[in-house]
Amino acid sequence: MPLKAEFSVPNRRGLFKATNGVYSLAPASEDHQPPLIEALEEVLNFDAPAPFDSAAGVLAYLRSRR
Known part of the structure; x- marks a missing residue:
């Protein structure tokens, strides 16, 4: 079963650093990727x-x- 990331907090890119977002994996449709x-x-x-x-x-x- 394909999975997709569903972000609850997006990635952020600042001038000097980048922070990872928060996501969970959820079922994706078969033609998602x-x-x-x-x-x-x-x-x-x-x-x-x-x-x-x-x-x-x-x-x-x-x-x-x-």
Whole structure:
């Protein structure tokens, strides 16, 4: 079931600092976001350890978990 963030307090960005908002996760409609495998096509940078440092690595991991 897909989830979406529902913010009760929004994120705030000031001149010198940013603060995180407060949110809870709620069920989202099936068409809320594309599946992760499809969304990976739009990712430009991966800041993660291997195998999650590339789209190919993430795809290989997801396919191995099916």
